[in-house]
Amino acid sequence: MIEKYNILSPDFERDAPREMTLLSVISQSFFQPFSLEDNLLVILTALTSGSGVGFNRAMLFLKQGDILRGEMWLGPRSPEEAGFIWEVLSTPGIGYIEIVEHNRALVSKSEDTLSRRLKGLTFDSCEETALIPAYAACRKEILLVKDAGNEPLVDRRFLDVIGMDEFLCIPLLARDEVLGVIVLDNAITRTPISPADIKLAGLCGLIAGNYIYSATLHRKLLEMEKMAAMGEMAMFVTHQLRNPIVAIGGFADQLLQPDLPPEKASRNLAIIRDEIRRLEDIIYQMGHFLKVSMKEPAYFDPGPVLAAVFDSPEVRTKSRSLTLNIKLEACLPEVLCDPTSFGEVVRNLLDNAFDATPGGGTVSVRGYRKNSGRFVLSVRDTGRGISNPDKDQLFRPFFTTKEKGMGLGLPFIKRVMDTCGGKVEVQSRAGKGALFKLIFLSRERETTP
């Protein structure tokens, strides 16, 4: 007998030991395609939510070179606000995603006060002169500060902003490198910071440090991949532009011949016009591919977007010579993506299927749930299929098996899927058609009573 468990526990277990809850919140949030900022917010949330460590307020400082810079402040501004926030956060059934969303709103609301004051703060973290909080980064030690007003090691500007005599500084470390500092206090309840709190907050600091480290590495890697793709692209563009330019130049030269018959002159002009349109198309496609900015992924109902794609004149025209078979589950879950990019991804995949399928063939689209929290949109065609060597290169920019293709469709799809935490899978054999699966993170729609 086999029992199956979901990697993500859907509910926030309120009766679990707080250490477990804390680790659960943080690790589950890293599983989500939240941005670096959102994940840092999760860490601050875990440190301040009643079910986590339970500090009142948390401040995050990140190190850039020798400077420690204030980044984010999470926590209520007054006891009244604290009461309201903690009431919201302790609502039964509330999950970590809701908590993050709530706190994201809180951070942007307090942007003009707490976070702005904190963001103005920078500290020199040079070993000899550093004061708290930078001192904690230099020493790589957790510091519990009491009676801060009388402690010469505490930076006075920092003390003015925090306004508390007791606080805890946790350095964020990864591989012996200091990446930042988190400062925690109990400004609302005035509860003394206990040794157990310090232990748990220290553990949180280690996780946060390693998270920041790997997120920074990931960003660098994406940047390097982008640069490599740009280099490849520069070479490709040169070549892509050459064919139309040769045609334009050659036929223009002919136009200059005095004995060219008028019908040939008109033909040449038509060819030149077509080639210029092709150049325009190349430039458009490159621009589209280079448009790196995709909106922050959010959960939305994919139904209307899919309907718009399937009903578009382009799809109707292209599917005329073959059978387009669409089967979607009756009530689709919400998927995590940017709706515009989602539509483009589906359109791209359909285009590929139409191009690969000869007249009389079939393109089948299926939309279904896979386990909990995943929605699969698959497109199967009965076309020529993909050979094994080609399969390895499918998602490389500028790789194409099409006569007129630029090889940017699948890399675009992959980029979108990576950005929204989903993935794209392909199954195919030469001559046996192809099956592409887009796997999105999804959640069930809230039912209105």
Added chain:
Amino acid sequence: MRKKILLVEDERALGLLYEEELGREGYDVTAVTDAEAALAALDKTAFDLIITDIRMPGKNGIELITQIMGLRKDIPIIINSAYQSYKEDFMTWAADAYVVKSASLDELKSKIKQLIGA
């Protein structure tokens, strides 16, 4: 007698341009758009020169050259590609000339003249 050139070029506009321009130079040009059609044409006609693109759907120009060499037909070959980088591929060294596509056909015309005369 007009010298016969087999042109393998998948871009129809370019095929047409070369056909006309080389025709004006006094050559008899047969233009095809892929390697298979080129091999079929080679079976039927004794060409004096082959001009081939490299990137084409189906078999590419380098595969075509390799196959022609296997046929032991002693026909000079000019590679005409938009890609300069294929020059570094030793498989292209078997060709008699490598001309990067250009809006001016002067270099191509002069290579043809060198190889098979006017």
